[in-house]
Amino acid sequence: VELVESGGGLVQPGGSLRLSCAASGFTFSTKRMMWVRQAPGKGFEWVAGISTGGAFTEYGDSVQGRFIITRDNAKSTLYLQMNRLKTEDTAVYYCAIGYRDYDPRQYRGQGTQVTVSS
Numbered sequence: 001v002e003l004v005e006s007g008g009g010l011v012q013p014g015g016s017l018r019l020s021c022a023a024s025g026f027t028f029s030t031k032r033m034m035w036v037r038q039a040p041g042k043g044f045e046w047v048a049g050i051s052t053g054g055a056f057t058e059y060g061d062s063v064q065g066r067f068i069i070t071r072d073n074a075k076s077t078l079y080l081q082m083n084r085l086k087t088e089d090t091a092v093y094y095c096a097i098g099y100r101d102y103d104p105r106q107y108r109g110q111g112t113q114v115t116v117s118s
Contacts, residue, residue: 001025001107003095008112015085019112021078021095028076029053032099035069035080036108037091045091048080049099058100062088085116 007019019035034049048059048069057069068081078095092111096102 001097003097003107003109005093005095005109005112008093008114010115010117011085012118013085013087013116015116016081016083017085017114019080019082019093019114021080021109023076023078023095026097028071029073031097033069033071033078034096034098034100034102035078035093036096036102037089037093037114038111039088039091044094044102044104046100046102047093050078051099082114085114087116090114090116 002024004022011017030052032051035047036044037047038044046060047063048067050057050069050071054071066084070079092113094108094111096108
C-alpha cells in the first residue's frame, strides 16, 4: 500500500486549495477512503469519508459545507477540495483507507501541509 498526498501550501483565509492523494499497491476502487488532519500539537481529526463509488460522502462538523471529497477510480486518486479556508484549518492532511473511524496506528501517507494565514 502506498498513499502519496500533494497539493498543500500557504493560502490566505477565505482561499481555496485542492489536495490529491495518489494510491497504489491495492485495488483502490474497492476501498472506502477518507481524509484526516493533524494540527500542530493536536491529535488526528477525521475530515471526510467517501464510499467506493463516490456516491456517499460524510464530513466532519468543522468542514461541512466548505470541503468536498471526491475520487477518480480510473486514476486511483482521492481529492479534497477545500474552500473558504480558515486559520483553524491549518494542519497536515493525510489520506487513509477507511470511511470514518481512523486509527492513528494504521498506515497513512507522508501528508501534505496546509497553512492558512494572512
